Amino acid sequence: MPDTTLTEAKKKPSRIQLRNRSVILEAALEVFSQHGYRGATLDQIATTAGISKPNILYYFDGKEAIHVTLLSHLMETWLDPLRQMNGDGEPLAELLGYINRKLDMARDLPRESRLFANEILQGAPRMGPHLQADLKPLFDEKCALIQEWMDAGKLAQVDPQHLIFSIWATTQHYADFDAQVAVLLDGNPAHEDAAAYLANLFTKLLSP
């Protein structure tokens, strides 16, 4: 017999609650992704969100709670491209599709990419459990799938783990190191050329 007064009574959140929570999270994403956890301040988030600091603390239990919420939400969308890599499809096409989706995410969600990068760079102090619980199983599963493809002769034999690392590294690079890329490419957008380059790179690597 569930008791809604003792268990965390999470009634349905009001319209205002829904709106303000998302406004705060949007602002927090902006600030955290730019300065990292310790470099971000509640005042910055408050100003960016257009909501007073005490009011922000009415909606979230504290700075860390905002950050954790952000990372949890992120984890879902972040792993989607990898989840979509399907065992039923044509192996090389599946992998190239995955690479393209990752590259699109780097272009469309650079703040999310940097938020993630900041957290990992600093040793994943607030995300270690998430990595173990969410990322690791998916990673292992997809490594096994890739290994199957290779054993079936559909792909050249390479280390699946390092293959995935190199896909992550090369795609996220364009979001995380954008400040450097922009200087070196004189501000020209990199996406098209990057997509072509990476398709060629991994096609040559993986063609059986």
Next chain:
Amino acid sequence: MPDTTLTEAKKKPSRIQLRNRSVILEAALEVFSQHGYRGATLDQIATTAGISKPNILYYFDGKEAIHVTLLSHLMETWLDPLRQMNGDGEPLAELLGYINRKLDMARDLPRESRLFANEILQGAPRMGPHLQADLKPLFDEKCALIQEWMDAGKLAQVDPQHLIFSIWATTQHYADFDAQVAVLLDGNPAHEDAAAYLANLFTKLLSP
């Protein structure tokens, strides 16, 4: 007629000065690379260095000055591997040698890699000029060299700029994202396998 009283009289630094400066920079590297610029505190640096905070400010003009000094020093060693890539050698061997040196640096100098990554991630606010002045010319020069090699038929034709990006991304990944790599590889050291994987990856890409 040089006037040592008006120009910044930089006499030869004493033994004590030399030692303490380097102790402070070593501690600062540790702290900055772990928490980023804004996340690091002078107190942390002072404790790590075993030198009182006011004494640290006797040797450096402030927090920012320490950080800038660190980044300047880093820039030199950081670009060495790329500088060593010589136009006289065998093209593929030169590139594979460069990749190996970069991977070795990721293993041997992970703090330096993270310091750099932190700075770029946050938009290179204190390093933009350095990138333009030091990195950009070297980058352009080596891109031109690689293009020559390709035009001479010594390497397969790929975009030299994105080639270098992918080399940076894949090698530095093992330092910058170590927290993630360690979880996914169950703590097993990655270096050997990574070296073999990357040699294969770029050999297949670049063999003419």
Next chain:
DNA sequence: TTTATTTTTTACCATTTGGTAAAGCTACGA
């Protein structure tokens, strides 16, 4: 040894930061 110089410590300070208490305001159902 005495003097001049460099190095280190002690005792502060102003600002920033995450966070709270409590009063005031608003919206919404009865």
Next chain:
DNA sequence: TCGTAGCTTTACCAAATGGTAAAAAATAAA
């Protein structure tokens, strides 16, 4: 329309942070 629950603001606070002044200690020069 009135009361109440939900939302927002005002006015704070304690701790942390970058930084300073000046005295004390150590070192080097005479």
